[in-house]
Amino acid sequence: MRDIVENDSRATLTDKLAIGNIMPKRRPKLLFLAFPFPPAKTPGSVRTWNIATYLIRLGWDVTVVVPNPAILRNVEDSEKVSVELERAGIKRIITDHRWRCLAPNNLKCWNQGLGKLAGGACRVVARKLGIDRHIGWIKPTERACSNLTADDVDLIFATGQPFAAFSLAKRLSERLGRPYVLDYRDPWTGNPHAQRHQPLTATRREASLLQDCAAITIVSPSWGSALDQRFGVGSKIHVVTNGYDSYEMTAVKPYDFGHCAFVYTGIFYPPKRSISPFLAALKLLRESPHGSANEWYFHYYGVDEKHVREQANRFGLTDRIVFHRQVPRLAALSAVKGASLAVVITSVEEEETLEDKGIVTGKIFEAVGLATPVLLIAPMGSDASAITATTGLVKSFKGSEIQEMASFLEDVVRGQAPQPRNIENCSWAIISQNLDALLRAVVVRDSCPILVGDGVGGRSGSSAPTQAR
Known part of the structure; x- marks a missing residue:
């Protein structure tokens, strides 16, 4: 197993940003694909909320793409959250979700009588074929984002699970011509708590998405090393732990x-x-x-x-x-x-x-x-x-x-x-600074690739995951 090392390239990248004056004078624009986000009452919403709010404080313009709270089963006070979002300066693009029967615990759907029977059959088929249970989020989200242009987005940031968000990030990246970064809150095909092994099709899909992404953030060094061992993407991996606000x-x-x-x-x-x-x-x-x-x-x-x-x-x-x-x-x-x-x-x-x-x-x-x-x-x-x-x-x-x-x-x-x-080292105030430096470096690399090497978003070679915490 490779050792986890500190990312000594961050200071160099920051110097390049300052000396070269490469970043645009305006606030960089982040499109954040976050299925779990307040008012959704899930553990993942804590991380996504803190990422969005702290990046805004660090000078980003953040637009979060989320499913309509009205179709979610477990939500907090939606009106209160809307006020907090406005106060924080977070913009939202609210989407629909098809095939809700694939995720009846999270999404409102017909889950009684014949509806429950039909939904169960659909879930069995989806599992056997390796279909993400949130695949129904992709098309409605693409429609909701159809008015976005390259001028509206500098970087796409997708958090999983659900890992349909990763596929969505690549599709939006191809349309807008902007890089995408993948955030692992949990492992995908190597999840230690998964009750079933993911089919080979899911592993191939994950490999393809990792190959084309600009960078990867993950919550722990060991998960980063495991991802590198399976897919050889260590040069892209940066550890961004959870934290407290x-x-x-x-x-x-x-x-x-x-x-x-x-x-x-x-x-x-x-x-x-x-x-x-x-x-x-x-x-x-x-x-x-x-x-x-x-x-x-x-x-x-x-x-x-x-x-x-x-x-x-x-x-x-x-x-x-x-x-x-x-x-x-x-x-x-x-x-x-x-x-x-x-x-x-x-x-x-x-x-x-x-x-x-x-x-x-x-x-x-x-x-x-x-x-x-x-x-x-x-x-x-x-x-x-x-x-x-x-x-x-x-x-x-x-x-x-x-x-x-x-x-x-x-x-x-x-x-x-x-x-x-x-x-304090476990606070989002500290953690977000490192995430901010990484995301800005990705934007710079996309704008002026000659200035930044494979340490951020390199598509070839493998090295140890860097500890951005």
Whole structure:
């Protein structure tokens, strides 16, 4: 496996921008293909919102292409979001979506009786043929963007999943004559949480899109290395992690639990992402002198109550667990800020594949931004642990280190939790500066390719992914 190195070319590129005065005097124009975007209530919306707002603060003109919120199943307050978008200066192109039956969990569609039966048949055929379940977003989006010209766009930036956005980026790039950059929030054909292997047609499609793109951003070094090993595109890959928005975190008020609270927010993917090791450690804590003498509870916020209840019964901890179900984002953040400890799990398995090591959930950055200590369960040498190491807040354990976790929990109960140090490096204020430099370099390369080598958007050769964080 290649080492991840710092991108020492960024300073040179920035110098070229300044000395050559190459960038246009006007604000560069970004067309952002972001299926998950507020008011959509999905984890991916957090990253896309922060990318859009921080790039605008750094001098970009951002237009986000999104599906109509009226066709989405899970949305926040649309009117409130519209006001926030206007205040932030974000423009939107709102699209329709065909073949909604391929994604009934995300999109409103006829999903009862004969409609459910027909939709199920369509989904089976789509899976076998390797058809993206959001393929119905492509044509309506092309129509919605049909009035755009090359004067309206300097760069196309597409985030996946859904990876139909990548195909859409290439098609718009060909029509407008503008470069496109692909943003991986998750792996596509190499996703460690995927229940089925993607067909060969999907792998070929991914290879073609990667070959023609100007650059690639991805959330972790290991996922970047895995992508390079499979497709030989290391010269294009730049690591742009998730992060926290300091403005949002400052406004969060802590929830008063009235006792030592361990909090987990989100979903599970058993057997890789399971609550079992943590509850095993809680059982040991309960049996310890300090654990039995102090009041503490584990609070779960999310939709996987069944999984947590089953494991709580197994370890005899039903009286120590409080269920809150799924709550609005602000309520979840309030709980994390008021917690004595946030629990984050990437994988409980001992294997150390690049795909498993590269899992870095966004919630770990929110806990860091809220200055809440974190118990992280991840493979040894995980990217989640390495990226957050300088914050001082994250203590990482393998899934098998039950006794070690129990000892750490005992320290937390006794008031000896980790304290924050350098958390700013995980903020979008810092991360967005590196993304801004990368995207500007792509625009420069497209305008004056003789000035920039293969370090940004090169189409041949392979090198280590660069750490743009």
